[in-house]
Amino acid sequence: MAQPVGLQVTVNGQAHSSEVPPRLLLVHYLRDVLGLTGTHVGCDTSNCGACTCLVDGESVKSCTVLAVQCDGAEITTIEGMAGAGGELHPLQQGFWDNHGLQCGYCTPGMIMAAADLLARHDGDGPITEAEVRKGLEGNLCRCTGYENIVKAVLAAAEAGQGVPA
Ligand code: FES
Ligand code: FES
Numbered sequence: 001m002a003q004p005v006g007l008q009v010t011v012n013g014q015a016h017s018s019e020v021p022p023r024l025l026l027v028h029y030l031r032d033v034l035g036l037t038g039t040h041v042g043c044d045t046s047n048c049g050a051c052t053c054l055v056d057g058e059s060v061k062s063c064t065v066l067a068v069q070c071d072g073a074e075i076t077t078i079e080g081m082a083g084a085g086g087e088l089h090p091l092q093q094g095f096w097d098n099h100g101l102q103c104g105y106c107t108p109g110m111i112m113a114a115a116d117l118l119a120r121h122d123g124d125g126p127i128t129e130a131e132v133r134k135g136l137e138g139n140l141c142r143c144t145g146y147e148n149i150v151k152a153v154l155a156a157a158e159a160g161q162g163v164p165a
Helices: 026-033 090-097 107-121 129-135 147-159
Strands: 005-011 014-020 052-055 058-061 074-076
Touching: 014 026, 026 052, 052 107, 058 107, 090 107, 090 147, 107 129, 107 147, 129 147
Parallel strands: 005 074
Antiparallel strands: 005 014, 052 058, 052 074
C-alpha cells in the first residue's frame, strides 16, 4: 500500500495540513477528511459537475483531480460562498430568488461553475443567456430543465459583485 503524502491546502480561507493516500480524489478529501459535504458526488466519472469547486479560482470537477495535485492551492467550496455574517453570495441569492433548483443535488456544482464563469467574464460587458448556457454545459441537472438556473446566473451577473476572482 502506498505511503501517505503530505498535503497543505487552504479551503474557504482556512489552512489544512493532512497526510493523505496518494490516490485520494479531491472530492473525497473535501467530503470525508474535511467534512465539507456540500461538494456532491453525482457520477464519479467527470460527467455531471456536481463535484465542482474552485482551485486557485478555476472551476474544477473535483472527482477528476487527486487531492495531492492541489498541494499549496486555495480551494473554495460551496460552504465558502456565503459572507462571514451568513449573507448569501449573489449567486446563491439568484438561485433563491429565481427558484433555480428542485432537488438541489446539482446546485453547489452549478454555483461554483457559475462563479468561475462570471469571474472570467468580468469586464467583458453583460453576459448573455447563450454564454451562460454554454458556460454551464459541463454541469447536468435532471430536475429543472435549466431555465431557472440560467435566470439565476443572469440575475447574479446583474447584481454584479461578490463573484470571486
Ligand atoms: S461527480 Fe464529478 S463530475 Fe460527476
Ligand atoms: S435540481 Fe435536481 S439535479 Fe438539479
